[in-house]
Amino acid sequence: MRIIELNNHVRMPALGIGTFQLSPEEAYQSVLEALKVGFRLIDTANAYLNERAVGRAIKDSGVSRGEIFISTKIWPTEYENPNAVEETLERLGVDYIDLLFLHQPVGNWKEGYRMLEKALAEGKIKAIGVSNFEGQFLMDLYKECKVKPQVIQVEAHPFFWNKEVRREAAIKDLAFMSWFPLGHGDPALLENETVKKIAEAHKKSPAQVILRWHIQCGMIVIPGSKNKEHIKEDFELFDFELNDKEMYDMAYLHKDKRYHEITADSLLKYLTTPLTYEEK
Ligand SMILES: NC(=O)c1ccc[n+]([C@@H]2O[C@H](COP(=O)([O-])OP(=O)(O)OC[C@H]3O[C@@H](n4cnc5c(N)ncnc54)[C@H](OP(=O)(O)O)[C@@H]3O)[C@@H](O)[C@H]2O)c1
Numbered sequence: 159m160r161i162i163e164l165n166n167h168v169r170m171p172a173l174g175i176g177t178f179q180l181s182p183e184e185a186y187q188s189v190l191e192a193l194k195v196g197f198r199l200i201d202t203a204n205a206y207l208n209e210r211a212v213g214r215a216i217k218d219s220g221v222s223r224g225e226i227f228i229s230t231k232i233w234p235t236e237y238e239n240p241n242a243v244e245e246t247l248e249r250l251g252v253d254y255i256d257l258l259f260l261h262q263p264v265g266n267w268k269e270g271y272r273m274l275e276k277a278l279a280e281g282k283i284k285a286i287g288v289s290n291f292e293g294q295f296l297m298d299l300y301k302e303c304k305v306k307p308q309v310i311q312v313e314a315h316p317f318f319w320n321k322e323v324r325r326e327a328a329i330k331d332l333a334f335m336s337w338f339p340l341g342h343g344d345p346a347l348l349e350n351e352t353v354k355k356i357a358e359a360h361k362k363s364p365a366q367v368i369l370r371w372h373i374q375c376g377m378i379v380i381p382g383s384k385n386k387e388h389i390k391e392d393f394e395l396f397d398f399e400l401n402d403k404e405m406y407d408m409a410y411l412h413k414d415k416r417y418h419e420i421t422a423d424s425l426l427k428y429l430t431t432p433l434t435y436e437e438k
Pocket of ligand 1: 178179202261289290311337339341343344363366380381384385388392
């Protein structure tokens with residue numbers, strides 16, 4: 159496993175499992191399987207409505223809490239809720255969170271960020287993250303914050319490297335975490351001829367080549383999967399290496415294609431969509 163040292167010296171795995179759009183039962187099975195094959199980083203969010211299931215899988219896995227790195231995200235409708243961190247801890251069933259993000263740059267994120275700074279000082283979280291704070295949003299955050307964040311999580315994959323944010327992250331010593339690392343499963347990416355050719359040369363799958371590309375670019379990567387075979391495969395990234403020519407060929411796949419545009423309308427929708435925790 160590659161370990162990334164954050165700017166506050168917290169160490170986190172460069173590879174984890176994502177749980178977006180997984181029902182509680184799917185998230186439970188997926189996290190349990192991931193921990194079994196060796197994953198130690200798990201990414202969830204208030205908004206995925208599966209934090210309780212993730213917490214249960216962690217407990218039932220038998221892996222000690224100290225070995226697992228939990229990353230989760232506070233939803234914008236919770237930024238002004240002074241108990242949002244405690245409620246997140248309670249859902250996960252843990253007494254600290256390794257990395258806690260503000261999920262979206264909308265609403266009273268300044269208040270939300272102050273809440274994270276306080277939680278960091280109190281030891282309830284070990285690192286602060288900002289998700290989807292691209293461009294001006296990140297600039298504004300740096301003007302506002304007392305404690306600088308440790309991680310930024312944004313969309314990135316071979317069709318969209320997000321080079322602006324990567325450049326900014328490098329300047330700011332901010333670890334970069336890719337969401338939709340496999341293009342959300344887009345066959346156009348997973349069956350791309352260049353990727354397939356590289357995969358054949360290494361006797362690996364296209365998904366493994368793409369994930370390995372993220373790792374070699376220095377990014378933290380969190381593929382999501384409901385499939386046991388895929389979960390196992392997605393962990394087997396450290397027994398091969400892409401050479402310079404292959405990295406160069408992968409770089410050529412960039413075509414500025416985002417799968418999710420961050421627009422004023424989408425941000426506004428997030429702010430007006432309350433969370434409904436049906437799961438107990
Ligand atoms: N911060 C944010 O706003 C934000 C937004 C989106 C996502 N995220 C995070 O990023 C994580 C990853 O995103 P994602 O799960 O939506 O998309 P993704 O990881 O890019 O792609 C997931 C898709 O790839 C397939 N897949 C996984 N491993 C595979 C393999 N070895 N071979 C073939 N197909 C494979 C999965 O299908 P199977 O189930 O069949 O394996 C699934 O359809 C999320 O789970 C979440 O934690 C964060």
